[in-house]
Amino acid sequence: MEPPALPRRVTIVDVAQHAQVSTTTVSKVLRNAYGASPAMRAKVQQAISELGYRPNAAARAMRGQTYTLGVMLPDLRNPFFPEILDGLTEALRGTEYQVLVGPGGCNDEQAESHVTDAMIDRGMDGMILIAPISSRSRLEHLANRVPTVIVGRHGHSAAYDTVSDDDLTGAALVVGHLAGLGHRRIAHIEHAETDPDRLVEMPNAIRADGYQRAMHAHGLASEIDIVSTTYTQEGGYVGARQLLARSRRPTAIFAGADIVAMGVLDAISEAGLLVPADISVAGYDNTTFAQLGQISLTSVDQAGRHIGAETARLLLDRIADRHRPSAQIKLSPTLVPRRTTAPPPE
C-alpha cells in the first residue's frame, strides 16, 4: 500500500547525460549564462523538458542564488498588506523569483527577529520587511548580509532601500478634509510609541505628527486632542470612549488606522450617537473594511499595489548591484471620502 519508493529526483547530472553534454553546460543554460551555443541550448532545453527536470533550490543556495525572496509580514490580519503583496508578485511575474512570506508576530520584536534570522538561514536572495519594529541597528545588520527593502517605515540608511507612504501628507489630507467640512474639534487616536528610533520612523508616529502640524496650519492648534492607545479595534474602542467622555466632545475623530476606526464606530453607536450626523470618523489605509458598503469609512488610500511594485523593482536592482547607493521612495496617498464624514452638527 505504500507509495512505490519514489523515483529519485531528476538532477542536473541526469539532464547532462541525456543531452550528452557536461553539467556545466546545463548549468549555463539554466541560468542563461554566457558560453553556450544555440545548438547546445536547444539540446539541453529539450532534455530538461523531456525529463521534467527542476533545479533543486537547496543545492543552488549552496553556491549561487535561491531565487527566493522573503517577505516579513507583521500581521496577516491587516488587510492593507495583501495589497502590497499583490503588487510584489505581479511585478515579479515572469521572473524566476518566488516570494515566501514569514509571519512575524504582531508587535513582537523577538518574533520578528526570529523570522528574519530564519530567512537568512534559508539563503533568501533578498528580504522585504514590512513595517518592521526592530531597532535601526538590527535592520542595518540584516541589510548588510542580504539585500533588503524596508516598507512603511521612514528614516534613511545607506544599508537598505525604503519605500513608504507620505504619512505626513496623509494626515494633512484628513485634517484638511474635516476642517473643510467645518470641523474644529478634531481629535486623533494614535498608537503609543516610546522608543526614540521608532518615534521618528514609524508611520503611526508620523501620522500623529502630521495631525498636529495640520491642526496648526489650519489655526486649530488649541483644539489638538490626542489619545494614545494602540492600532487595534480594542484600542479604537477605548480611545473613543475617552474622547466621548470629554466635557467638550470632539465633532470628528481621526483614527490612525481603519481597524482603529472600527472600534471607534462601535463605541459611538454604543453611546447612542449617529455617524456622521453627530460625529464624523475617518480612518487610514483604505482597507477592505472601509470599502464595505455597510461601513463606508472615509479613509486614506496608500496605493499598496504601487508600493509593492516599487519594492520589487528596488530589490531586484539591489540584488543585481549590492553596492549601488540606497534609494528612498515616498509615495503620495490620496483621500477617499465616504459616508462617515460630514459637516459637524448645527
Next chain:
Amino acid sequence: MEPPALPRRVTIVDVAQHAQVSTTTVSKVLRNAYGASPAMRAKVQQAISELGYRPNAAARAMRGQTYTLGVMLPDLRNPFFPEILDGLTEALRGTEYQVLVGPGGCNDEQAESHVTDAMIDRGMDGMILIAPISSRSRLEHLANRVPTVIVGRHGHSAAYDTVSDDDLTGAALVVGHLAGLGHRRIAHIEHAETDPDRLVEMPNAIRADGYQRAMHAHGLASEIDIVSTTYTQEGGYVGARQLLARSRRPTAIFAGADIVAMGVLDAISEAGLLVPADISVAGYDNTTFAQLGQISLTSVDQAGRHIGAETARLLLDRIADRHRPSAQIKLSPTLVPRRTTAPPPE
C-alpha cells in the same frame, strides 16, 4: 563606504575547531542525536553560543531536513486563514520548525501548482495546503514526495491527511437557526462548481449540499432556492439582487461565506430594505467582518486555531513516520447568532 566585506558566516567547521571536536560531533549535538556524551555536548553548546553559530538551512536541505514547513494560502484576504496560521505557529512554538507561507493565487490552479512546486524545490519538510483547488491526482502526486496535510477539503486519500470542518453540519446549523426563528423561504448563495472532483470535496459544494439536506429535514424542500455565483463580495451582491427580484422574495439568505454576506448586505440596503426586520442574513466563517459591531453578522465559526493546531500535530506525526496510515480529522462548527437574523416580518 561599502560594508566592510562581511566576515564569512560561521560554519560547523568553525564550531568544531573552536570546541576541539569533529564536525560529526557538532552535528550530533545540533540534532540531539544519539552518540554524544554530556561533556561533549556542553563543550559544543558553548562553542556554538560563543561564535553565534546558526546552521545553514540550505546545506542541511542537501542531506537532511530543512526544518521548514510550507503553507499554501490561496487568498491572503480571507480573514479566516490567519486563524489557522495562528493555531499552526502556536502549536509549532518550541519546535525548530519555521513556517513559510506561499501565496497561491485565488482560484488560479496554475498559480497554485507553481507555488507548491516551488515549495518542493526548496526542500520543505512538509506542506500544508489550505483549501487547494488542484485535482485529486495532483494532490496525491505532491503528497507522495512531501508529507502533506490538506486543510478544508473533504475527501480521503491514503497519500495525505486531512483536517476539515464539518460543513454539512455547519449548513444545517444555519438552516436550523433560521427555521427555528420561523423562516420558511430560506435561500442560499453558493460558489459555482463544475469540476466533478471538487463538487464532492470542496467546502462550498458541501455547504450547498448541507443546505438542501437541512431544508428537506425541516420539511422545506419546496422552498429550496439556490443562486450560483462566486464566493466574493461581488458574487454576494449579484446573487442577492437576483433573490430580491423574485416574485416571492426570500425572508432569509444564507450566504456560503461571510464575504458573500457583505455583498448581500450591500444589495439589501441598496434596495431600501432593513436587516433583520425585512430580511435575515447569515454568513459562514465567523470572520473579522462578522464580528465588527457595525455589521454583527450571524455566522458559523470553524475554530480556525483548533484546525491549525490539529494540522501541525498531524504533519509532525507524518514527518516522523511517512508510512503511518492517513488520518482524517473533522471538527464541528458552532453557530454564532448575531444581529442580522431575527424572525421573519409579520
Next chain:
DNA sequence: CCGCCTTTATGAAACGTTTCATCGAATGTG
C-alpha cells in the same frame, strides 16, 4: 601557413551539512 585570440565545452573543486563505516576505549562476561 603560423601564431594569437575568441568562442565553446569540460572536469574538478567548492559550498555546509548529515551519514556511513571505522576505530579506539571503556565496560561487562566467562
Next chain:
DNA sequence: CACATTCGATGAAACGTTTCATAAAGGCGG
C-alpha cells in the same frame, strides 16, 4: 585475565548545484 560487546568519537563520502581553471576548436591577421 582474555575476549566480546557497547559506547563515544571521528574521517570521509555524499547531496546537487555553480564556478574556476583549463583545453580544444575555430577565426583572423600577418
